[in-house]
Amino acid sequence: MRLAPSTSPYHPDAGLPRERNPNARPHGWQNPTARSPYDLLVIGAGPGGLVAARVAAAAGAQVALIEGHEIGGNCLNDGCLPSKTIIRSAQLYAEMRNAENFGVASPPEMPVDFAAAMERMRRIRVRLSRIDSAAHLTAEGVAVHFGLARFVGPDAVDVDGVRLRFKKALIATGTRAQLPEIDGLAEAGYITNEKVFNLRVPPPSVLVIGGGPLGCELAQAFARFGTRTLIAHSEPLFLPKEERDAAQMVSEALARDGVEIHLNCNVVSVRREGGGKRVKMMVEGNLSTTVVDEILTGIGRLPAVQGLDLEKAGVAYDVDAGIRVDDFLRTSNPRIYAAGDVCLEHQFTNTAEASARMAVRNALFLGRQRMSALTVPWCTYTDPQVAHVGLYVKQARELDIPVKTFTVPMHDVDRAIADGEEDGFVKIHVREGTDRILGATIVGRHAGELINHVALAMVARIGLRQLAGVVHAYPTQGDAIRQAAQACASSLASPLRAWLQRLWLRR
């Protein structure tokens, strides 16, 4: 497997320096005069920090929000949102290529305009940040301070030489990219998910290291833009958290899009060679070499706890697991709470926001809300998407909960057939013999939208059997959930009643 270094205009630094989003960090911003002490001091203006600052300010609290880089955090600037806009463009290229499947003639030529897709992404990023602009937040009563915060005591931080005191604080600093330890990687160069969105020219070939959600999403997107894409993952299946069938479907989808898949594979070394990078990979003792133009990695994340001087505030943390919090999100310093990726296992925007709301309530208003009571759905935006909520079967079985799964393949759903979107399924797990929903996994074009129905039922404690009585709009892909509910209702039907009905009909 060898590709000659290309002669394309791609250069790792061909991406211009990232233009600053004027909303996310305005030019010439003057930090406000510190009021002391703040009722709530929030460190980090990502999704969690923003929600916390807004909720507290709306309730009348004096709130300071400190951001070291740009408002919006990883999600808006370098994470889920930019990737979703790119995925949308890539999906359209894939659909144009496969137009014949839908009885539509493919365009005779399909030049890929990568720069235009990236421009669209930047436009959307700016548009989304309007509502969270520093000026807007200030108008809502939040004192926005740009600068790096470090604790100087149990009730005070220093922001670029200015001391800010607080009654309560919330740490919502999120995560930073984690680089795999690979010989020669740093010297040969690579891009992370933070830098990838600065590209103007697509690399002719790219190796994605790491097959978690973001790695799979970006690998598929690059392949659909026409980049020769390889993905190396150290485990036997992608998306290690997800159930086997779901991970397998993602693997097949990536292969269909032309991604070269290397599972159970460790990248052992990288060397710069000509204009490209020579990569050695090891699979079950077999060494192979390939040459690519770019490497995309750093997709694993580590909690951003460095530089905060947490020791001075008496906040216990772990470099890998992040800040230690109890079920009420309180750290080892009772004045200080944490929320979002910096302290939670599930590193999602929705979880960050929900935990931030909870932390504000617990910190300022004597709340006793528990993190463990939260039902959190999540989704990987490959095509098909993989969405999950609640328990996995394996987790339920480990808890000794008898579990039964109602499975509806998308190829049994009229609307999915009509849409040519039959790859996927709805699997809803219930406690055996009951209709209590324990969790669900959905794979499909719109899995992220469908999983919300199941999350709603779980939070509202609606049993699966009851959902069978909810007439769904027809034809919709959400009908898969009704079909699962119908199967559940049938399986719970009383044999006595069935016998009586037969008797009645034969009277």
Next chain:
Amino acid sequence: MATHSTLPGDAVQADDDAMLERLQHAAFGYFSRHWNPANGLVADTSRPDSHSSIAVVGFALSAYPVAVERGWLTREEAVLRGLAALRFFWHSDQSGTPESTGRNGFYFHFLHMDSGTRAWRSELSLIDSALLLAGMLTAAAYFDAPTPDEAELRQLADDIYRRADWRWAQHDGAAVVHGWKPESGFLNYGWEGYSEAILLYVLGLGSPTHPLTEDSFEAWTATYQWENLYGEDFLYAGPLFIHQFSHAWIDFRGIRDRFMREKRCDYFENSRRATYVQREYAIRNPRSFVGFDADCWGLSAGDGPSVKPRRVAGRRQAFYGYAARGVPWGPDDGTISGPSTLASLVFAPEIVLPAVRQLLTRVAGEEGRAVHASGVNATARAAATSAKAAGWVSEGEFGLDQGMIVLMIENFRSGLLWQLTRSCPCIGTGLRRAGFRGGWLASATRPTRA
């Protein structure tokens, strides 16, 4: 020998037993054509220069008793064939080097037919070693005469079984690893969910020398998924062979482990339901392949066409060559595994017999061709052939397929293999240690302390 008959009357046709006899006898012919008398090894496939698969040797060893009962082989000849293999494995190189035959009492998946050393840089395979050992124990249970040859065969089978160090295979937690390679150590396959490994666990738990720990079976079954699909409640696995392999040896009717007690089912009934799920899938035929219907179904691991993608029902369809096909998530390229369809005979003869009859008509002039071939595919027709041609048929035959045909038809006709393993004390011990209770196990003999 009496015909095993639990069939609804109209499912059996008068000539079914004769048809099954022909198919079974023809399948056994594979083991006579593709074995090496010097070491008892049997080729993986009938294709030129095929290596030996240790699993196929296990099937051959189990098929010899059938051949004796059916009069296709003399008892003496069968014993000599078995002895050749057992002597070879007992004396084989167990150093674990890349050129050896195995280590820790287990064996590499593929061996050179002549030398018996590792072929293709294949893995030391736990499941294939288990299938081999099952064959040895079956032969030992059948050849019970007090002749020197039969006594030697029994002794060797016992020695080889006792040599297997199952505890070594619990490398990463309680569950058994998939395999090992001299170049890279233990394999990382994420061997999760229900699979054919139940036989492996029973043999490992039943070992009198180096048994698996009791938590191994629970650790593995923790990954089971009990699903309601197409109206059937069953322990899900996609490919048919998973629902069949362990049943070639062990009679799972009426015996239940903790999981099956919870589900009020047993593994035999589960395989029956899985067979129906396969048929339901073919009736739906979501990818609109040629030929799939109520009497043409059966997706499993096996050979398939390696031809260029072509348009099927308006979309681009790739063909996967050798693959573990399964329902309902695929991979599916329109390939039916005839041997797997037939091997479900014990579970659901009422739907298997009509499907087999239809397969028999698939290749004009060669009655059993579509049943013995690893795969048939009417969608991937070679462009040159006429629209009426049967479609693509896998070249030659695979040993595993022929073994399953011989054993499963025999279990349907007489239950011979089930009776033989019922008399193996280690199988009973293994089942009990895995938590199985009830049924025939309640009255089965318990081993005396060795």
